Amino acid sequence: MYIIHARLLNVLNDEPLDSVDHHVAAVMLRHISELSDLSIGELADACAISKSTLSKFVRRLGFEDYVDFKLEARRQREKEIYIRDKKTINITDYLQQQGRDAYLVALNDDIRLLFDGANDAVITHLVHDIHRFPKIAAFGEGYSETACLNLQIKMSYYQKFIYTTRNDIVQTDYIERADADTLILVISNSGRFVSSYAHREGAPEKSCFDRSRARVYLITSNPSMKEDPRIFECILLRYSHDVQNHPVLFQLLIEQIALCYQKVYGFPQERP
Structure with a gap:
């Protein structure tokens, strides 16, 4: 957007x-x-x-x-294309071109990849950090930010309160000022949220993560982000088809995080 x-x-x-x-x-x-x-x-x-x-x-x-x-x-007058190399296709266009049955196969395959356990260890680490860090935030753009809102609602059931905002100016300021007592979860399919302002002219470099002292987890499909020194750990999404299923997968991944948190720490009402 x-x-x-x-x-x-x-x-x-x-x-x-x-x-x-x-x-x-x-x-x-x-x-x-x-x-x-x-x-x-x-x-x-x-x-x-x-x-x-x-x-x-x-x-x-x-x-x-x-x-x-x-x-x-x-x-802004030009139509936005999410992946600029055009190697992938958004859900709406895929449905129009391939039909419902083909899309359901693609979605089912991607959901199976999501739940195959490859990220279990990192999700467990994230859950422990969510439990112990006094300040937690989650940020993304567009579809990613809707997943942040979902996480905010989900974790409130466990009395863990997560800050988020759609305002990109406020996001940048929060990240830059974050101290070592802060955990930030970034949701970015491409990983570009960490390094650039993707929707500004020329995609200028983003420096707020360089100055931040927060512990940063990243949900992304870009495996190269695992080597980025600004990222503590990555939760990687994998795709079996060229359709951009990340809006759906983000929401299911939030469910995985909530499920893991509940298994480890339970509901507050059930604690002795």
Whole structure:
């Protein structure tokens, strides 16, 4: 998901329905494909606000000024492709091209790979660290962040409270400031979340993990990330087909983590 789109959705989710920011974000999303062509005056008129109010809003979104915002909007006009080398295919396109039965075979094969026990030792290590670390966070982008939210809900049943946010600016700040008492679980199919801002122009390098003191676990399908010095341990996903089943597999992996935690530590209500 592109940066502007994601940040506007964050505003819709976080701000009161009757707030100016919520209104402006809603208008921008309705005109998302036109933003790069609109002057600051035209967009301000469309939002029924002043140009100065609009300037302040785009700065709160994390852009230097309206020119910077428009440059990012221009990049957003192209259709996003998750894997840029095009060696894989998303679930929707696979269903359209291959049909339901072929997809169910592919999904079943990938689920079997997920549950084959190859990651059991690392999941157990992660569960022990979740139990003992005083501060825990989980971060990702797009589908990955939905899995972080699932983990947050799941682990609350065991009285383990995990911080997460869809806001990429807040994510970066949290990672950079994290101390040695912090555990961070990153969910990133490609692993790029650790090293670059994949949805910004030129995919600039991300340095917050270099400065972080947190213990970082990574869920990824990129085996080369096991050698990254910023990563403590990797939980690796494997695929039997070219379809991008990671949105489904992420959720099932969260279930595996919760199941392991329950086996080791039980429910709080059941403890003596």
